Amino acid sequence: MRPLESLLTGLAGVCSSGALRVGGSGVVYLLEGKVTYMESAETPGIEELLTGGGRVSPADVDRAVTRREGGEPLFGEGLLSRDELAEQLRRAVLDAALVLFGTDAARPTFQPSERHWLGPHWHFEVDELIAECVRRSTRLDEVWPSDELDAAPVVPVSRLPGDRVTLSARQWEVLVHADGTATPLQLARRLDTTAYTVLLAVRELAAADLLVKPRRAPALPKRVPAPSGTEMRHEPVDLSLLRRLRSALEDL
Known part of the structure; x- marks a missing residue:
């Protein structure tokens, strides 16, 4: 408890x-x-x-x-x-x-x-x-066994996961009013309905792959200390490679 x-x-x-x-x-x-x-x-x-x-x-x-x-x-x-x-x-x-x-x-x-x-x-x-x-x-x-979407803006996916989907009236209402900035609790206020009803619809939509899930930042790798008495060498950075990598990440 x-x-x-x-x-x-x-x-x-x-x-x-x-x-x-x-x-x-x-x-x-x-x-x-x-x-x-x-x-x-x-x-x-x-x-x-x-x-x-x-x-x-x-x-x-x-x-x-x-x-x-x-x-x-x-x-x-x-x-x-x-x-x-x-x-x-x-x-x-x-x-x-x-x-x-x-x-x-x-x-x-x-x-x-x-x-x-x-x-x-x-x-x-x-x-x-x-x-x-x-x-x-x-x-x-x-x-949907995670509360990650409960406090995040509701963002519909840009493309359906299949040829067609079946939605309940509440799920459709949530998708229609989701503007990418409102959280489930804010949507409940807009729709004049209970928070639980909207939270349930949001999790159902997440389970059907109809919502964008929040991205979690990857864990940083642990820094390995250099052996005692050794000198750390820094190799020159290939800037063109970094630019291509950044562009690829932005396209994800």
Whole structure:
């Protein structure tokens, strides 16, 4: 179990209430040992998810945040139902958990009694949240056993590996919107979908050889020390050979 998971398990065991701040990257809100909300700087928060569909305006959310009455102002005005809010909360929490559990952040700090403005509309048992994140991480690794593409720009290959390919709707959407600069998490924001959905599509595309994989720098050869008492000789460098070698590397 990773450090953040162990700490949350301990806080749940003593029914803690408050906010666990994970460096500058995220916050976990607990009420009597249950996770009511979780946010990461890298994934869309509940405010962004609520306004993404257009039914709830930023002004509506700002008013609800200021009044700190949970979702009551949103329900009272008929902007969304409790079930819709619960689903958006679930999306935000699971995405944030997947990212935060996979990072080695600075020592978290716990602030007792602090709560999120929405309150306890939805909650996770800590062990259930950890188990779901393990399930999702395992699924990602089954598709493509490396996280090298999770934080890298999504770059489609310039040529198909065969005569034809079959894509799901999500895979096609990711390829269409991939501009060579956006990471999977940034694409998730553009597509108004979950980070996990896009991460899974990206790994599926990688497994199908439809994405350019990041190049890893080759390890430098170890320098062999010269025998004691010998003099190192430097042979003249063939500049034309170096130019041809550089040109060949640029064409790869």
